[in-house]
Amino acid sequence: MANNTTHTIEYKTLVKILLILLFLTFITISVTSIHLGALTVTVALLIAGAKAYLVLSNFMHLKYESLLLRILVAMVFVLFALILVITFIDYAFR
Amino acid sequence: MSEKTVHVDEHRDDEASKLGMWLFIFTELLLFGGLFLVYSVFRVQYHEAFHQSSLELSVTLGALNTVILLISSMTIAMALTAMQKNDQKRALIFIGITLFCAALFLFNKYFEWGAKFHHGLYPGSELMALLDRGHLLYFSLYFFMTGLHALHIVIGMTLLIVCYFQVKNKKINNKDYVLLENGALYWHLVDLIWIFLFPLMYLIS
Amino acid sequence: MSNTTEKIEYVSYLDHQGKYKGIMSWLMATDHKRIGLLYMYAIITFFFIGVLLGLMMKLELLAPGETIMTAKMYNSVFTLHGILMIFMVVIPGLSAVFGNFFLPILIGAKDVAFPKLNRFSWWIFIVGSIMAVLSQLLKDGPPDTGWTFYAPYSTTTNSNVIMATAAAFVLGFSSILTGLNFIVTIHQMRAPGMKFFHMPLFPWALYATAWIQLLATPVIxxxxxxxxAERAFQIGFFDPALGGDPLLFQHxxxxYSHPAVYVMMLPAMGVITEIIPTFCQRQIYGYKAVAISSLAIAAVGFLVWGHHMYTSGMSDQARWFFSLLTFIVAVPSAIKVFNWITTMYKGSIDVQPPFLYALAFIFLFIIGGTTGLLLGSVATNVQVHDTAFVVAHFHYIIFGGMGFAFFAAIHYWFPKMYGRMYDIKLANISLVIKFIGFNLLYFPQFIIGVQGMPRRYFDYPEQFQPAQVISSVGGFILAFGLFLMVYNLVKAAKSGAVAPANPWKGSTLEWQIPSPPSLENFDEAPIIKxxxxDYK
Known part of the structure; x- marks a missing residue:
């Protein structure tokens, strides 16, 4: 049927993704106990970003969606990042 | 029967429904985005207080909830796979597991919040009024953000319960599963937000 | 999928008999055209309440000191005027009324993508509006914060702020759902063969608007x-007494509220872009530039919010940065103005009411836009911030721009919506009266604003009285013009002459179908190449 265009992801792949996600969670917790100073936040956010990417592209099937939708999703994150950065142009220099 | 299928086809556009769901997810992302913005502003200003306050939270409990949500996210993705393979029985099991995980998450949250309330730490309490600015802001954000997230868990559960019964009476089937797909997308969103909430709330050093 | 070859009998959407009868056939309607009209009736009602409140303020300002109401009452009146006009009139205005009615037709679709969701948006729009009205009537008294709800006053005043903000929240939800519906409609429901760059420019403007509605509204x-939450549970986000930061509330x-200005303006620009080619019988100059400039305005419009906060204590770096971005966002707006004017060059212009309204729009929009540049630059802004100059500026944009575009749209599409024609002479007379009244009402405010008359004050020194009196007189002339227009249109809807399907010789799809359109607009999907x- 032409209507169902969603790609089928095998169980095995999903389990693999979960294992990576759990591993990343483990890392992010253990990194916190090492004192890296200001780097900790960066590392934590990078790992969270990687996890989000995995969830978006695999669990949410974004990997197999149209280019347009992928661009739109990226755009939303970029927009939020821009708003955050611009707000800090105020707070950082006050 | 065949006539009916044709009729359904005419008014159905799965692509449109899915795009609609994604757009709705965008609004949810920016809803939480506003909160993350507030969080970042205050965290930069009261870094030390945020660190100290976060020590009050149990990392174990937070990590446990993270694992629970990640697993539930996988099982709901599996439910969709099962539906695509026309395996109704497995689909039901996977949705069931997801709902169980969701309930478990809420149970833990209840436990966590309950402990805070027990110590007199809740919005509007006398203890809150005694805290200094940084601590007060941290706990304000903690209750507001995790509370709003929990509300989304409840909404997601409702959606998945509907999906469960629709799968059961074959309204959602091998040929028409966009509702389950959208329910799953919403559930992943809840997971996605928690992925950021967990390190920002529980793991501040 | 029916293979019936016989011609489907034409029944207009106004006469169509569905499952429901009488008033329910409207309240339960999923037809985008009926929903558009429902929005229109609701919005026009709110508009006239807002006008009455505005006139009350003008009466109060006739003389210094207390004239007809107390200062507290005046605060409530301008707050309600703002809430009504912003959240219930201009934000939904063009996109919910004419977007609903004409977006599907202009792209050759039968309806929007989610008709039931569309009906739901209208319902919650009404619920939100009722809540906004209730906030005025409940026992704690009407909110007196202004429509901006600035903290910490809004977190400490005793008036009904919770109800009013909850109303704005619900209205925002309605706006989000409309935006969502339009984006999916434009992506999925265009007629066969219609590429994005084959769409008329009103749908383009609605598309850009819908993205703003979708992405900015959640933030508010x-x-x-x-x-x-802060008021109910003493959670401290914004009130300094509770640890919060009031500037963060403003951010x-x-x-949201700066992009919301483009939710008001973009569809207005879209309407004007439809009207000008029709009455010049000429291809729009720079189609792609106009289409892309809509998206550019939406994109840059997201990043300029800080120019409302120059005097509130932001860092200098933020102030010049926002100022820079503000000047950038003026560029795509100017592109549109140049393109409208260039389209008229060597056109065979047919001077009809919609075209005259479009000209009035351009005139007022240029005044509003250029004074916006004065406000966008930090040095001049600091002088006139929170004065009547700002009031004049945004009324020239919102009322002179969006309002006159709404009048232009209603005069342009009226024959299509009702199948009848209004009195053209009376329409022109009412335009002239409104135009004179409008300029008398707001232009003096520029002058006294520069001289130092603050906004939202119910009292003022003697020296401002002549200008205030001119302004008040202008207000009543404008109101008379509005009354004349409504009289003309209501009379036409009831008993006007029957209008032909294409009275203005337009080339877009809505003019190729009968007036008023049938339930599903097209007998068969039009094929667009x-x-x-495309004027010969």
Whole structure:
């Protein structure tokens, strides 16, 4: 049927993704106990970003969606990042 | 029967429904985005207080909830796979597991919040009024953000319960599963937000 | 999938008999055209309440000191005027009324993508509006914060702020759903063969608008929720007494409310872009530039919110940065103005009411836009911030721009919506009266604003009285012009002459179908190969 265009992801792949996600969670917790100073936040956010990417592209099937939708999703994150950065142009220099 | 299928086809556009769901997810992302913005502003200003306050939270409990949500996210993705393979029985099991995980998450949250309330730490309490600015802001954000997230868990559960019964009476089937797909997308969103909430709330050093 | 070859009998959407009868056939309607009209009736009602409140303020300002109401009452009146006009009239205005009615037709679709969701948006729009009215009547008294709800006053005043913000939240939800519906409609429901760059420019403007509605409104949603939580549970986000930061409220508020200005303006520009080619019988000049400039305005419009906060204590770096971005966002707006004017060059212009309204729009929009540049530059802004100059500026944009575009749209599409024609002479007379009244009302405010008359004050020194009196007189002339227009249109809807299907010789799809359109607009999906403004 032409209507169902969603790609089928095998169980095995999903389990693999979960294992990576759990591993990343483990890392992010253990990194916190090492004192890296200001780097900790960066590392934590990078790992969270990687996890989000995995969830978006695999669990949410974004990997197999149209280019347009992928661009739109990226755009939303970029927009939020821009708003955050611009707000800090105020707070950082006050 | 065949006539009916044709009729359904005419008014159905799965692509449109899915795009609609994604757009709705965008609004949810920016809803939480506003909160993350507030969080970042205050965290930069009261870094030390945020660190100290976060020590009050149990990392174990937070990590446990993270694992629970990640697993539930996988099982709901599996439910969709099962539906695509026309395996109704497995689909039901996977949705069931997801709902169980969701309930478990809420149970833990209840436990966590309950402990805070027990110590007199809740919005509007006398203890809150005694805290200094940084601590007060941290706990304000903690209750507001995790509370709003929990509300989304409840909404997601409702959606998945509907999906469960629709799968059961074959309204959602091998040929028409966009509702389950959208329910799953919403559930992943809840997971996605928690992925950021967990390190920002529980793991501040 | 029916293979019936016989011609489907034409029944207009106004006469169509569905499952429901009488008033229910409207309240339960999923037809985008009926929903558009429902929005229109609701919005026009709110508009006239807003006009009455505005006239009350003008009466109060006739003389210094207390004239007809107390200062507290005056605060409530301008707050309600703002809430009504912003959240219930101009934000939904063009996109919910004419977007609903004409977007599907202009892209050759039967309806929007989610008709039931569309009906739901209208319902919650009404619920939100009722809540806004209730906030005035409940026992704690009407909110007196202004429509901006600035903290910490809004977190400490005793008036009904929670109800009013909850109303704004619900209205925002309605706006989000409309935007969502339009984006999916444009992506999925275009007629066969119609590429994005084959769409008329009103749908383009609606597309850009819908993205703003979708992405900006959640931010105000969460901000208002935080405000409510702060009032209800003493959670400290914005009130310094509770540890919060009032400037953060302003940031969050304007992250939505500045893009919201483009929710008002973009569809207005879209309407004008439809009207000008029709009455010049000429291809729009620079189709792609106009289409892309809509998206550019939406994109840059997201990033300029700070120009509302120059005097509130932001860092200098932020101030010049926002100023720079503000000047950038003026560029695509100017592109549109140049393109409208260039389209008229060597056109065979047919001077009809919609075209005259479009000209009035351009005139007023240029005044509003250029004074906006004065406000966008930090040095001049600091002088006139929160004065009557700002009031004049945004009324020239919102009322002179969006309002006159709404009047232009209603005069342009009226024969299509009702199948009848209004009195053209009376329409022109009412335009002239409104135009004179409008300029008398707001232009003096520029002058006294520069001289130092603050906004939102119910009292003023003697020296401002002549200008205030001119302004008040202008207000009543404008109101008379509005009354004349409504009289003309209501009379035409009831008993006007029957209008032909294409009275203005337009080339876009809505003019190719009967007036008023049938339930599903097209007997069969139109196939599109050429650009929408194909005049020989």
């Amino acid at each position: 949603g969460i901000t208002l929720l935080m405000l409510i 969050l508020f304007w992250i 050429v650009n929408p403004y």
